[in-house]
Amino acid sequence: MIVADKKPIEEIISEIETYTNVLILGCNECVTVCEAGGKKEVGILASALRMHFLKEGKEVKIDEITLERQCDHEYLEEIRAAIDGYDAVVSLACGVGVQFMAETYPLPVYPGVNTCFLGATEKRGLWTERCQACGQCILARTAGICPVSRCAKRLFNGPCGGSTRGACEINKEVDCAWQLIIDRLKDLDRLDDYEQLSPIKDWSTDRAGGPRKVVREDLQQ
Ligand code: SF4
């Protein structure tokens, strides 16, 4: 899923303090799971903003809506009838949702979260990166552990030699991805795979090649 983190409320206040009708717009998908932008977080942020503006003696109307998804025209249409009543939106969706919202409606849209990475929930309050959407998945060769997102140096043919007791030399709190790969290959009795040199990775499908798209003509007919 896409993992996001809440923005400091001071940053949000500084973006919206000149407006009088503000919509806080949540999303029921990834940002709900990582507790950054779902209905609950919309309610907490809206209450905190109302309190702030009340204390400041400013009349600012703060409304709350949470859509099923903000990265989907179908769900964004649900607020078309109401949107004219607002002069700004704080979107708690990921960066994709914020942009889709801004493309769909002609009013200022501000991000209420920082979109961080594609990751997994290890436990409540701990999310870790697992994928950088490189566009050519090589997990088949690396025992299901991604060296693109989990090795600090993005190495493809074994470790750099700097790890200590299984920890990455860049950060002792982080497992060495290659130690994990080797351990898992051992467990799977596939250490022979480790001896095979990986071909040079084709980075043309990675972000370095510019904005990407997936076209499925079979679905477009
Ligand atoms: S190899 Fe690429 S697509 Fe596969 S998990 Fe890693 S970053 Fe994601």
Ligand code: SF4
């Ligand atoms: S210690 Fe392991 S994870 Fe860290 S950079 Fe070296 S090979 Fe990659």
